Amino acid sequence: MTNNDLDNLFKDALKSREVPFNPEAWNKADSMLTARSARRKKIFYYKAAAAVAGLLMVAVVGGIWLTGDFAQNNAEANAAKSATAQDNALRDAGASDEVDAATENNTGLQHTEEAAAPQAAESSAPQAAALRPAQSTGSVLAGSTSTLNGTRPVNRTGLGMALNEGSDQNSATTAPASPANNSFNAFEPSTPFTMSALPAEFDEVVYESPDVDPDVNIVSNMPDFKPVIKHRLGVLAGASGSRGFTHGARPGQGAVDPHFGLTYEYLASPDFSLEVNALYRIRSASGLHGARDYSVYSFGRTDYTFTAENERAHYLEIPVFANWHVNEKNQFKVGVSFSYLLRSSNDVSLTSQSPFAEDLLPQDVAMVDEGSGVVRSIDLALQAGYEYEMFSGLSVGARAYYGLLDASHAHLPTSPEIGSRRNAFLSAYLKFRFADF
Amino acid sequence: MVVEKALIKQCLKEDRKAQFKLYKACYGRLMGICLRYERNKEDAEDLLNAGFLKIVTNLDKYNDKVPFEAWAGRIMINTIIDAYRRNKKEKEHLEYTDFEDQKFEKDRVSYNQAQLDYDAEGLLQMIRELPEATAKVFNLHVIEGYSHKEIADMMDITTGTSKWHVSTARKELKKRIEETINTQEDNSKTA
Numbered sequence: 001m002t003n004n005d006l007d008n009l010f011k012d013a014l015k016s017r018e019v020p021f022n023p024e025a026w027n028k029a030d031s032m033l034t035a036r037s038a039r040r041k042k043i044f045y046y047k048a049a050a051a052v053a054g055l056l057m058v059a060v061v062g063g064i065w066l067t068g069d070f071a072q073n074n075a076e077a078n079a080a081k082s083a084t085a086q087d088n089a090l091r092d093a094g095a096s097d098e099v100d101a102a103t104e105n106n107t108g109l110q111h112t113e114e115a116a117a118p119q120a121a122e123s124s125a126p127q128a129a130a131l132r133p134a135q136s137t138g139s140v141l142a143g144s145t146s147t148l149n150g151t152r153p154v155n156r157t158g159l160g161m162a163l164n165e166g167s168d169q170n171s172a173t174t175a176p177a178s179p180a181n182n183s184f185n186a187f188e189p190s191t192p193f194t195m196s197a198l199p200a201e202f203d204e205v206v207y208e209s210p211d212v213d214p215d216v217n218i219v220s221n222m223p224d225f226k227p228v229i230k231h232r233l234g235v236l237a238g239a240s241g242s243r244g245f246t247h248g249a250r251p252g253q254g255a256v257d258p259h260f261g262l263t264y265e266y267l268a269s270p271d272f273s274l275e276v277n278a279l280y281r282i283r284s285a286s287g288l289h290g291a292r293d294y295s296v297y298s299f300g301r302t303d304y305t306f307t308a309e310n311e312r313a314h315y316l317e318i319p320v321f322a323n324w325h326v327n328e329k330n331q332f333k334v335g336v337s338f339s340y341l342l343r344s345s346n347d348v349s350l351t352s353q354s355p356f357a358e359d360l361l362p363q364d365v366a367m368v369d370e371g372s373g374v375v376r377s378i379d380l381a382l383q384a385g386y387e388y389e390m391f392s393g394l395s396v397g398a399r400a401y402y403g404l405l406d407a408s409h410a411h412l413p414t415s416p417e418i419g420s421r422r423n424a425f426l427s428a429y430l431k432f433r434f435a436d437f
Numbered sequence: 438m439v440v441e442k443a444l445i446k447q448c449l450k451e452d453r454k455a456q457f458k459l460y461k462a463c464y465g466r467l468m469g470i471c472l473r474y475e476r477n478k479e480d481a482e483d484l485l486n487a488g489f490l491k492i493v494t495n496l497d498k499y500n501d502k503v504p505f506e507a508w509a510g511r512i513m514i515n516t517i518i519d520a521y522r523r524n525k526k527e528k529e530h531l532e533y534t535d536f537e538d539q540k541f542e543k544d545r546v547s548y549n550q551a552q553l554d555y556d557a558e559g560l561l562q563m564i565r566e567l568p569e570a571t572a573k574v575f576n577l578h579v580i581e582g583y584s585h586k587e588i589a590d591m592m593d594i595t596t597g598t599s600k601w602h603v604s605t606a607r608k609e610l611k612k613r614i615e616e617t618i619n620t621q622e623d624n625s626k627t628a
Contacts, residue, residue, distance in 0.1 A: 009560070016466075018468075025486070
């Protein structure tokens with residue numbers, strides 16, 4: 001018995017052998033399908049929760065940014081306000097002194113009134129006696145009012161000339177502090193002013209140092225506020241070019257694929273920063289063509305043509321970079337990246353040139369990804385790049401990606417054998433920073 | 438295995454009845470493959486279910502230019518090989534022991550030659566009695582038609598090892614078939 005005879009014997013007997021259906025086997029499969037549905041639902045909820053968490057994070061970061069922006073904008077406004085408040089305080093201090101002066105004068109007035117009252121009582125005792133309660137009240141009220149506004153009450157008729165005389169004396173003593181005799185009015189609306197506009201005596205009260213220049217504007221003299229930026233958020237989008245994934249020994253053609261995502265940068269010092277991205281990256285090979293010998297042991301050798309179109313792998317890529325800022329515009333970066341395969345797909349056509357197409361076909365079906373199939377779930381890589389800030393917040397950059405792993409499962413015979421040699425590409429991108437805080 | 442497009446569409450909607458129909462349609466062919474690689478029916482059914490789950494999960498990627506049977510069969514074989522690779526380390530030790538024991542056992546145990554009448558079950562039994570790795574390589578190369586290079590990639594072995602397994606399997610199988618023939622001839626003479 002030759003080897004071929006033996007092989008044919010086993011192949012003919014076993015190749016297309018079918019086993020009768022066992023209904024009990026379905027029970028296990030049914031429970032596995034049920035578990036899978038539950039797991040998918042769970043994953044859906046996790047994804048939804050992650051999406052919500054992401055949105056919340058964006059909202060919080062956006063909120064912080066806006067708040068920071070407002071705070072920065074308000075800093076100047078607050079500075080102006082505080083200066084105005086300071087002015088007001090100064091004015092209030094002046095007004096208080098003025099009022100105190102007025103109070104002292106009014107107290108003098110009261111004394112004068114009290115001194116004048118007996119004289120009036122002597123000259124017109126009955127009239128005075130009849131009017132005293134009301135006049136006394138009026139006098140007290142007048143006195144208290146005078147402490148508020150430095151003016152005398154109108155109702156003094158009962159006191160007659162004595163009051164008038166006292167009032168005249170009073171007016172003489174209170175004259176220097178009355179608004180009419182002073183250009184500064186404590187009750188005017190607050191407006192920015194220079195210190196020279198303050199009454200001269202307030203300078204001595206407020207400023208102990210004689211070196212303070214009274215003409216320096218308080219608002220403009222505030223120190224410059226320059227916030228220290230530690231965090232930068234932005235978006236990034238670009239394209240990568242490579243020779244594409246290669247199917248085994250067949251040559252791959254060039255492929256250009258998009259990528260986009262978010263970027264966060266932590267500025268540890270003016271020269272150094274750490275950066276992390278979350279990128280959605282597509283990697284593919286297009287128009288793969290090839291021909292190779294295929295050994296079919298019982299029929300000799302035969303050829304067939306293989307065409308795989310649009311082999312695509314969709315990754316979530318998270319690179320982490322250490323950035324060196326040469327200056328404000330230029331930076332170099334090196335880092336590592338972790339990529340997780342979200343999904344992969346391909347579109348395969350096969351043209352067999354063999355007369356034994358039926359025999360070849362089952363063996364030559366290009367592997368359609370079946371979970372643990374063609375492309376590995378995880379890829380690790382080294383990356384290096386350069387970035388140039390063209391305008392404020394808008395940068396252009398380039399990165400080189402060098403995969404450390406074979407991107408495909410090597411054991412699958414018809415899977416793309418993406419060795420480390422092929423697992424590399426160059427990418428260019430634009431980055432826009434939308435938040436510095 | 439005849440699977441209509443309509444059934445696949447229904448399965449894509451996760452219709453359990455349609456999935457059952459698909460399972461029933463695939464069972465005979467896929468279980469035939471699994472039984473070639475596993476020695477007992479329970480393990481074969483476990484593999485079948487794992488493979489079927491992958492088929493159902495990836496139905497959206499199925500390209501109808503390719504026969505469904507071929508596509509499903511490929512997934513099934515890859516599932517089997519994946520399972521083998523997962524358990525390879527622990528099995529490597531057993532394999533050596535197994536192989537030596539079997540060689541020893543084969544020398545002293547006489548088979549019930551009447552069972553080896555070249556029917557599918559008898560031939561399958563012969564393959565099952567080979568060491569596990571040898572049986573798998575023989576199956577992949579002779580029955581499925583994989584090249585030694587492909588088998589080497591699949592099973593993390595060298596092409597030389599793959600060839601050695603096939604050669605060993607052929608020798609063993611030939612020897613058993615010849616023994617069977619001789620026994621049958623002796624029986625007929627005695628009768």
